[in-house]
Amino acid sequence: MIIQKKSNTIVWKDIFTCVELPAPLKRAEELAYNLWWTWNPAATNLFERMDPDLWFETDGNPVKLLRSLSLNRIDALLHDAAWMRDLDEVYMAWQAYMSAPTDSSRPSVAYFSMEYGLSHVLKIYSGGLGVLAGDYLKEASDSNVPLTAVGFLYRYGYFDQRISVDGQQLATYEAQDFNLLPIQAVTDEGGHPLVFEVPFTDRTVYCHVWRVQVGRISLYLMDTDLEKNNLSDRQITHNLYGGNWENRMKQEYLLGIGGILLLQHLGISKEIYHMNEGHAALISAQRLADYVEQKGLPFDVALEVVRSSSLYTVHTPVPAGHDYFDEEL
Numbered sequence: 001m002i003i004q005k006k007s008n009t010i011v012w013k014d015i016f017t018c019v020e021l022p023a024p025l026k027r028a029e030e031l032a033y034n035l036w037w038t039w040n041p042a043a044t045n046l047f048e049r050m051d052p053d054l055w056f057e058t059d060g061n062p063v064k065l066l067r068s069l070s071l072n073r074i075d076a077l078l079h080d081a082a083w084m085r086d087l088d089e090v091y092m093a094w095q096a097y098m099s100a101p102t103d104s105s106r107p108s109v110a111y112f113s114m115e116y117g118l119s120h121v122l123k124i125y126s127g128g129l130g131v132l133a134g135d136y137l138k139e140a141s142d143s144n145v146p147l148t149a150v151g152f153l154y155r156y157g158y159f160d161q162r163i164s165v166d167g168q169q170l171a172t173y174e175a176q177d178f179n180l181l182p183i184q185a186v187t188d189e190g191g192h193p194l195v196f197e198v199p200f201t202d203r204t205v206y207c208h209v210w211r212v213q214v215g216r217i218s219l220y221l222m223d224t225d226l227e228k229n230n231l232s233d234r235q236i237t238h239n240l241y242g243g244n245w246e247n248r249m250k251q252e253y254l255l256g257i258g259g260i261l262l263l264q265h266l267g268i269s270k271e272i273y274h275m276n277e278g279h280a281a282l283i284s285a286q287r288l289a290d291y292v293e294q295k296g297l298p299f300d301v302a303l304e305v306v307r308s309s310s311l312y313t314v315h316t317p318v319p320a321g322h323d324y325f326d327e328e329l
């Protein structure tokens with residue numbers, strides 16, 4: 001006799017819980033979602049003093065810290081006159097910083113990079129190239145340059161280093177929980193997370209788009225880890241510099257071609273287009289095609305326009321420091 005199982009298949013759902021912060025502490029939440037705190041010690045110190053032990057446990061992540069505060073600790077903060085006074089001062093300093101008028105005498109810039117070293121909390125960088133890109137955004141914010149940046153939000157980022165008992169480096173990859181990062185999803189007109197489409201040669205790759213506020217600067221990050229994509233395309237933004245050469249080609253195509261299309265979709269146009277290393281080189285190809293096909297410019301004229309409005313930063317000016325792809329790929 002065959003006995004059929006009649007029970008329903010379990011459907012798991014993610015449920016997130018956190019304490020709703022009272023109105024006086026909402027200002028701390030606003031500060032947490034702008035990476036201005038990463039280069040302003042008074043703001044960082046303010047978060048650490050909220051709960052020093054919890055600050056250590058959350059690895060200095062203010063978003064995770066605020067999500068983890070106990071009701072007793074929240075009540076204690078509300079009755080801590082010195083801390084509340086410092087919150088007022090830091091918040092007012094940030095508001096004054098953000099409200100300063102943009103320096104319109106300087107050209108507007110679109111900046112493209114495969115990585116940004118803004119904070120250890122946001123694992124979208126590996127080393128010097130990323131740290132320079134992160135500092136570039138911070139300096140642009142302090143100088144009030146009208147700049148918009150484009151990159152990727154990696155599910156696993158670059159590897160975390162562990163040292164074995166015999167002194168060997170071990171690489172481990174830990175997934176980032178996007179709900180606990182100082183980022184916000186870009187939404188469409190209906191208030192739903194934006195699903196941005198990038199045409200590849202034989203298919204469409206779908207991206208979620210996230211915004212990171214770096215002081216006055218907006219950094220838009222593309223993320224392909226969506227169920228609408230096939231497994232191969234979901235992995236495009238899994239790891240920084242990860243995968244085989246085909247995946248690296250996909251990343252550079254998405255950053256260059258997709259990055260320009262994303263700015264167009266968001267209605268953002270700039271005077272200067274800056275490539276941080278050759279990973280974003282294809283932005284020039286897309287811009288050239290747009291001038292010819294959309295603006296009707298002759299090819300030679302379009303080429304000169306692209307040349308005269310492009311910047312390129314190179315970090316390793318030797319052959320071994322650059323990507324080479326087979327012509328067939």
